[in-house]
Amino acid sequence: MTASNDRLARLVRQVQARARVPAVAAALHRADRPAWSCTVGDPGNGAELGPATRFRIGSVTKTLTAVLVLQCRDDGLLDLDDPVGRHLDLPAHGGATVRRLLSHTAGLQREPFGDVWDTLRTPDVAGLVADLARAERVLPPARRFHYSNLGLAVLGELVARLRGGTWDEVLAERVLTPLGLTATGPQPGPTAATGYLVDAYSDEAHPEPPTDLGALAPAAQLWSTAADMARWAAFLADPATVDPTGAVLAPATLDEMRWPVTTTDEAHWTAGFGLGLLLVPQPDRVVHVGHDGAMPGFLAGVYGRRGGDGTPAAMGCAVLGSSGTAAELLDLPHRLLAAAVEDDPADVEPWRPGPPAPPHLRGLLGRWWGEGFEYVFSWHDGTLRARGVDDPAGKPPAVFAPVPQRPDVFRTVSGREVGELLRLTRDERGAVVRMHWATYRFTRAQEAFDRYDFRAGG
Structure with missing residues (x-):
């Protein structure tokens, strides 16, 4: 024993x-x-x-x-x-x-x-x-x-x-x-x-x-x-x-x-x-x-x-x-x-390198701001994920799955805003310049709501 x-x-x-x-x-x-x-x-x-x-x-x-x-x-x-x-x-x-x-x-x-x-x-x-x-x-x-x-x-x-x-x-x-x-x-x-x-x-x-x-x-x-x-x-x-x-x-x-x-x-x-x-x-x-x-x-x-x-x-x-x-x-x-x-906790599994994010998603990885709070979008274990920078340790991330026939739209399948859509907006060069998650706008820099161009549809 x-x-x-x-x-x-x-x-x-x-x-x-x-x-x-x-x-x-x-x-x-x-x-x-x-x-x-x-x-x-x-x-x-x-x-x-x-x-x-x-x-x-x-x-x-x-x-x-x-x-x-x-x-x-x-x-x-x-x-x-x-x-x-x-x-x-x-x-x-x-x-x-x-x-x-x-x-x-x-x-x-x-x-x-x-x-x-x-x-x-x-x-x-x-x-x-x-x-x-x-x-x-x-x-x-x-x-x-x-x-x-x-x-x-x-x-x-x-x-x-x-x-x-x-x-x-x-x-x-x-x-x-x-x-x-x-x-x-x-x-x-x-x-x-x-x-x-x-x-x-x-x-x-x-x-x-x-x-x-x-x-x-x-x-x-x-x-x-x-x-x-x-x-x-x-x-x-x-x-x-x-x-x-x-x-x-x-x-x-x-x-x-x-x-x-x-x-x-x-x-x-x-x-x-x-x-x-x-x-x-x-x-x-x-x-x-x-x-x-x-x-x-x-x-x-x-x-x-x-x-x-x-x-x-x-x-x-x-x-x-x-x-x-x-x-x-x-x-x-x-x-x-x-x-x-x-x-007798579970054994710690060693981390191993994995494949990179798909080319069309690599540009969106990193830090984004929504509603005045900062988030990190990342690619792990073959899925797109997001976590609040201030989330407590152990809180599961939001995980997204692609929506068929809509290459720039994802469904949140677990975590924050589960069930809601994440939509990517690209510029003329194809770079992701903003996102909408559960209809809230996400940008690379922190923005107040009065910075939005409502006449152009956001």
Whole structure:
């Protein structure tokens, strides 16, 4: 074991002991190192705790359901702004859009009608749909974040209906099998840990009853291992590396899912929510993307790491525990990801000379001014780029792609002003003398707005 791995194992052992968790399994996935895992405790099933032990992952299930929904969108089966009632025959709430349900901004009540967490009896699909007429819309659509298991259950049925199977069948065929998540599924299996409520004032660990969520399965039913979930987290952070053929989802679609739609707390912007994914910002422009999970007797934290100096490709972490109240488990994935990068950052790739910029673009490289601020346009890795001179270190540049049939027009494909056009203007000798980016004028020297020749069209 390396010094870095020893530190990671110590962090896991400290949390297991301090938070009094009967069993903890943690795993770390990264493209440039062998997989790492650590287990501590007793699974309570008469077997030895190990990498193959399954834990309930609760609401981490929602991230897999969300990917199924985006697959349907990419295959042309739905639009994210469709009302869900366009595809399902519902007695109520059919006007909630797919996008709002994914981002928990549809305003639906948290759970299905009835006290499901009191009785531990959940409806089947027919019952859930029938009782939608008795479920409340507790907030106006798009008003704010309001977490809803009911909303994800509806989306799970939407996927099943569009694909012509059950939710778990579609999940196995379209996500679990292609990604090799062989230890993940809706049933605990023979290696599953027992979930406990650990008494607050004694050392008693009381076993929690097993539960099957019925129609709520797309929101929280799955069981898995730490290794499977670390790989899943790596996929959410870096699909191009984990799934290079795009068999499960295109990287651009994961980009869309990771864009924050709302914040989870209007006073403390400590987390955002995208399309089915929780986004937790870290220092130095790093974001952890994934989800937490909670079920009676179990907690789970599954996150991938994006951005920052030293972060390797396809980095994901999972922490699974057999206590329903040890909240410290949920912070541990973030600590493990940070410690792994601090102690063992990605190798520094040497710079190598590359081909020059195309001849018709070489004259525009260098410094330009727009709106009184200075920018540097450059050519790296085969693309035209731009950065503000005063941009903080680590802020990604704007990247441009040529527009077909328009040699002096580019589309901003990432970074500042993404989606907007960059237009070049040349003089009679063919030299670029000014540019317009998102319609703002860029010149070689700093100019006030009153220097523009408006009568000549700018």
